[in-house]
Amino acid sequence: MTDGGSDGIVGQKLDVPITDSTLDPEVIMDFAEVRELVRLRYELRRLRSEGRADEARALLARMWSLAEADPAEAAEVQPELARWEFSLR
Numbered sequence: 001m002t003d004g005g006s007d008g009i010v011g012q013k014l015d016v017p018i019t020d021s022t023l024d025p026e027v028i029m030d031f032a033e034v035r036e037l038v039r040l041r042y043e044l045r046r047l048r049s050e051g052r053a054d055e056a057r058a059l060l061a062r063m064w065s066l067a068e069a070d071p072a073e074a075a076e077v078q079p080e081l082a083r084w085e086f087s088l089r
Helices: 033-049 055-065 071-087
Strands: none
Touching: 033 055, 033 071, 055 071
């Protein structure tokens, strides 16, 4: 139990500059790309519910092309794309 003092990281500024070696500004997806992925997911759900699989597959290709630029995002999107492909059969 603490006495309310600022021990540990409480009260410390935790800003990490984008130039930190852990973050490569050329690899990180920008806001517009992330927003586009969200929009594509919404469109995929709509197209699947309407039975428009061919159009949905074109969106899957667009999702993959957006994610390829960021290795971490590509790793996260790959299983999602596989599930979409399976559901559009």
